[in-house]
Amino acid sequence: MASDVIFEPLNFRNLTVKNRIFRSNTYGNFNDPDGIGTPERIAWEEKFARGGVGAILSSVVPVANTGRMAPNCPTLHEDDRIPFWQKVAETVHHYDCKYIVQLSYGGSHLGLLSSQLTPDGIQEIIQDFADAARRSREAGLDGVEIDATSGGTGQFIADLTESRTKPPVNLIAQFLRGDVNPRTDDYGQSLENRCRFLIEVVKAIRQQVGDDFHLQIKIEGGENLEEDIQIAQNLEIAGADALHAGSKVPQSQRSLTDFPLDIQGPHINATQRLKQAVNIPVLCTGGFQTASYIRHAIAGGYCDGVTIARALIANSNLVNQFAQGDDSPERPCSYCEKCRINLVDNPLGCYDVTRYDGNYGEMIREMMSVYLHPGK
Ligand SMILES: Cc1cc2nc3c(=O)[nH]c(=O)nc-3n(C[C@H](O)[C@H](O)[C@H](O)COP(=O)(O)O)c2cc1C
Numbered sequence: 518m519a520s521d522v523i524f525e526p527l528n529f530r531n532l533t534v535k536n537r538i539f540r541s542n543t544y545g546n547f548n549d550p551d552g553i554g555t556p557e558r559i560a561w562e563e564k565f566a567r568g569g570v571g572a573i574l575s576s577v578v579p580v581a582n583t584g585r586m587a588p589n590c591p592t593l594h595e596d597d598r599i600p601f602w603q604k605v606a607e608t609v610h611h612y613d614c615k616y617i618v619q620l621s622y623g624g625s626h627l628g629l630l631s632s633q634l635t636p637d638g639i640q641e642i643i644q645d646f647a648d649a650a651r652r653s654r655e656a657g658l659d660g661v662e663i664d665a666t667s668g669g670t671g672q673f674i675a676d677l678t679e680s681r682t683k684p685p686v687n688l689i690a691q692f693l694r695g696d697v698n699p700r701t702d703d704y705g706q707s708l709e710n711r712c713r714f715l716i717e718v719v720k721a722i723r724q725q726v727g728d729d730f731h732l733q734i735k736i737e738g739g740e741n742l743e744e745d746i747q748i749a750q751n752l753e754i755a756g757a758d759a760l761h762a763g764s765k766v767p768q769s770q771r772s773l774t775d776f777p778l779d780i781q782g783p784h785i786n787a788t789q790r791l792k793q794a795v796n797i798p799v800l801c802t803g804g805f806q807t808a809s810y811i812r813h814a815i816a817g818g819y820c821d822g823v824t825i826a827r828a829l830i831a832n833s834n835l836v837n838q839f840a841q842g843d844d845s846p847e848r849p850c851s852y853c854e855k856c857r858i859n860l861v862d863n864p865l866g867c868y869d870v871t872r873y874d875g876n877y878g879e880m881i882r883e884m885m886s887v888y889l890h891p892g893k
């Protein structure tokens with residue numbers, strides 16, 4: 518039988534992943550309010566490792582207490598967080614799955630705007646990223662991802678209820694975007710200046726962890742593609758090993774309230790443009806659910822691997838199903854967005870009761886399985 522591109526290992530400069538499917542970043546309400554990780558969080562991550570993904574990208578992980586993006590985010594802002602992340606690494610490594618932690622800094626929802634930061638304040642946050650990367654390495658995790666995207670669940674909910682005038686929650690995106698960065702110093706105006714904060718974060722991480730630890734950046738790659746291409750090239754020069762392209766909330770052709778959305782690979786064309794502009798592997802997020810379409814994206818040169826959030830929330834065993842020859846899951850994700858709408862107040866999981874033939878009890882049992890893991 519001809520080899521399947523999905524199951525070819527992906528070789529990054531500093532990391533090899535056994536196949537081309539990554540669990541994309543999924544924030545969930547699993548952790549303690551003080552940012553300490555819980556056994557439920559580990560059980561959540563284990564589900565996807567067991568289901569066959571090559572690597573897992575964590576949810577947003579704030580690098581400082583002041584940069585918390587959402588309630589109950591597990592943090593990496595102190596050395597006492599290292600043992601929790603060590604357990605995460607050991608758990609997923611048991612399945613030959615890698616774990617990449619998404620280092621993040623939120624702000625605007627708490628009143629922190631990039632425009633208010635002093636040069637010293639900027640340097641402190643850059644150091645927070647570098648320290649968190651050092652802790653990631655010490656915990657035995659396989660790499661870090663810097664979150665430089667604009668959107669997110671907070672933004673998604675705001676978009677449904679408010680006008681799109683607010684600056685993004687993500688501090689790095691606040692610097693990057695010309696429409697919300699009013700600075701007139703070395704960190705504002707030209708693209709080179711708006712990129713400076715992110716590039717300094719990359720360089721500080723490299724200085725702290727060395728040249729042989731995997732470092733990738735999640736970037737939008739869409740609304741302002743020409744700028745994103747330049748940002749991608751700057752990141753490669755600064756020492757990035759890979760890019761992860763696409764927005765956190767992929768846009769559908771339909772309106773955001775017209776569920777289910779008709780999403781399939783909305784970012785692959787933009788990702789291909791990014792890929793053509795750099796010499797490092799590029800992952801693409803958004804709307805991947807069938808093996809045939811994933812093969813098309815990789816073999817067609819649009820990206821080197823795909824990252825999946827919702828289709829895996831619905832079917833954590835998806836990659837094992839592909840390995841058995843299935844093209845799509847029996848009960849696919851409908852992209853109804855109910856997981857995202859529920860995630861701040863309720864356990865993360867699939868809330869489309871039609872996928873459970875209307876059996877609400879079965880849906881809740883599946884959701885709560887993470888809380889009833891062995892050993893509890
Ligand atoms: C419930 C949920 C939580 C998410 N949390 C994060 C996050 O913490 N960080 C991030 O960069 N993206 C986050 N995303 C975006 C996903 O990682 C992914 O990029 C996006 O949903 C597109 O992939 P999909 O179409 O396979 O869902 C989240 C998405 C969902 C549905």
Ligand code: SF4
Binds near residue numbers: 830869
């Ligand atoms: S709630 Fe909807 S979008 Fe989320 S995993 Fe289930 S079917 Fe997919």
